[in-house]
Amino acid sequence: MLEITAKADLLVKKYNMLSHGDFVVVGVSGGPDSMALLCYLLSKREELDLRILVANVEHGIRGKESVADTEFVKQFCKSKDVEFATISINAVDEAKQNSLGVEEYSRIKRYEFFNSFNPDKIATAHNLSDNVETVLFRMSRGTSAKGLCGIPPVRDNIIRPLLTCTGEEIRQACKNSGIPFRTDSTNFDDAYSRNHIRQNIVPLFKRLNPSFETTVSRMIESINEDESFIKSVVDDCYEQCFDNSSLNTSLLNSYDVAVAKRVVIKYLSSYGVAVDDYHLGGIVELIKSNGKFQIANDNFVVCEKGRLRYAKMNQTVDFDNLFVNKQIITNEEFLTNCKLWREKFDFFCDCDKISGNIYVRGRTENDKISPAGRGCTKTLKKLFNELGINIEKRACVPIICDDKGIVGVYGYCVDERVKPDSSTKNILLLKILLEDKI
Template sequence: MHSDLFDRIDRTVTEHNMLCPEDRVVAAVSGGADSMLLLHYLLSRRERWQLKITVAHVEHGIRGESSRADAAFVRDFCARQHLSYFEKAIDAPGEAKAAGMGVEAYARQTRYAFFQSLGCDRIATAHTLSDSVETMLFRLARGTGLRGLTGIAPVRGKIIRPLLDCTGEEVRAACTALHIDYRIDESNADERYSRNAIRHTLVPDFDRVHPGFMQNAARTLQNLQADEAYLQAQTAELLQAARTLNGLQTAVLTAAPLPLRRRAVTAYLEEKHFPVDALHLAQLDELLASGGRLQLPGGFAHVQRGVLTLEAAGAPPAAAIAYEQIVVSVAEFLTIRELSQIKIDFYCDYDKITGSVRFRQRQAGDRISPAGRGCSKSLKKLYCEYRVPHSRRALPLVAEDDLGIIAVAGCCCDQRVGVDATTRSVLYVVSHTED
């Protein structure tokens, strides 16, 4: 049976072009059945695809000793298998509260930022068909559009989900057949969480009412995903036709059918980091016809001389940007900078930093001595020199340690912490902005 399951995973990988020869793959492994089967699958195909596999684990600090035991389990497995392993421990509840975000959203954002920071061609996660169907039902209950009903995408950027055509039950059975040990997250049985109630109550009830529910739901997801892909392509064409130098032509938008028009406006709002909701979309649709000005949660929309433009009210809140700090050797950093496609906001000599690194907004009188330039410059002038958009200037771009400013994200680092011939360890920083 497990051979048949791996063959099915092969078909999923091939159908969605998930892997290429010699790919560097980061496997996101929690220690549960799904992720351990994913890791065993990747290891079984390592020689065939000539893959370079790295395992990554995030310990969220939510479940105490049990969570730390999960990390130790994955760490020990990788040590026995001589696998490259990276681990990150966070205090998700505390850090999420400080950032003004929900714990789940913050943990997810931090996880993916960490995976991206490792420098890879693919990030493999262990989402299954069961996860995708549960996601569809969760969003349906909460209220959503077509995109929300398509479940979990097989591929999104670098992220691949090879197990997406396998149910959770099939995965656990394969683990038993293959003698694959895994950890059990006791919180998955707590039906106070909506997703657990869907998994343990709603899905079994559907299956009793109509046996074969999971397979039927899988076909529904495939149909909806095909429809969504078509509409996304149509939306992209509409946006391209409507674009001007600083906005969208209203005549092009209003000539399009309402569903496509709303999709195009939604995509434009998301592109500019404006919050989107049904009420403001309806008001924006009226604005396209009438012209004028509309206040939005993120600023203002204007329709003048047949062009829709957006004006940000200051910058997005500080919680909209998160920073990942990674310390590596000089050799590792040179490899990451050469081979990785991630955008590094700044890097510096880790051993020259005093205390911890913190991020804040620019303040009056702030100055920096850019490394290698032999001068001091006000941050106000630096922002102009680097053409930092006004919409970003109120973000916490300034990095400081206990002695003062060490860098400005996206610009430069200070001479005091600059990398030189004596540098042994490099701190590099990657930012992640929530759309």
């Protein structure tokens, strides 16, 4: 245990992982990593006055073997006078019921279980080999510096004291110190990719450098330092740029692209939106100008008036299914009711000026209108700009047409052509049921 204890001590000290009197829940499967972790923590129990509880999750995947693992951990805890708790889940079936991957579901359940004891710390047995695999895996799938930071030694109340020890070192330490462990015959964590990296790729790197894992560990540490520095700059920048649910683009532009990109990532993640490298490049271009940029489906980023904001666009409103309540009343009745009801009608025009059928559609690129009483013709784009209608809402504004063309923009104006005047006899009123679509 000596060497891994020294490495763990260093890491525990560096990240201030353990405090006097901590209540630590340790996830223990019975494998070499978690048994070594448990023994390490037990060696600190007295000195730090730790309360240690071993939490074991039986995933219901390996039948008898899995149940025997749990029994093995339970007996070990009994012999060391350590609190022990276990739950059984049926990971495969339950994951399917919850539409989650088996590993993701299991992870959620594990941490739910660990947190249920309300501990100060949760200790997990991730090691350096796991970390190197994680980094190589992410590299193979595409990542930035953030992905190269690997598994964090500390996240919230989760601590990983063995993160700088290789799997080989831990197994060796168990053998040398007589720490018993069980061997898990399955590995359902991204099974193919991770096993491929562990069994095929890492050994090839070790041919170039037998200390490959430790070497990569230093790289991970160095990248973490860089990332931590950039993060501090990003946090400052975010604080300065963020206001009123949007970002100040001229301020954002004054920062380096490495910072600006991370600020955008942070902003979008607050809406639960993840953005890949390609789209990030597009957004950064957008910040320098104006307009909108589609991230995915109805997720957009809009830049206007010096601000960048996230927008969910209902790009395709089904106007055919909007209920149109048509009503024709006399001009006299209309004028009386207007005064009587003190009501602003959503849409009204001279009924007799309508040509053929009346219907509702969304705007198209070249739509033009001559707003009643204004003596000019303009594109709907220009009109919407004047009216201050958000880009993402424009597609949802109902355009009222007859066989000759546009007769009005619902909620905003009618065309000169159908405007009621002194000769008007009948008024057409329209009511459009927009429901929650805008």
